[in-house]
Amino acid sequence: MKLISVRVDATTGVQVSRGTKVEKGQVIGLDPYYKGVPVLSPLPGRVQYISFDADSHTLIISIKTEGTGGDKEEKKL
Secondary structure, eight states, X not given: OEEEEEEEETTTOBSXXXXXXXXXXXXXXXXXXXXXXXXXXXXOEEEEEEEEETTXXXXXXXXXXXXXXXXXXXXXX
């Protein structure tokens, strides 16, 4: 299992909530730097956390993959 963190624009919000199952390529929010560009889930999994980063005014969506074995890895996008 991996834990992947993805940033989206906080003003426009997110398209998912905690516990939501997401598919690879599913829209989860809008890009914080390129207005109007969707941010897609990079992999299938389940949303574990959504947190706010006040410094960058972004929401951080953490998605846990469902895989076989292995230790937790964290990758920030």
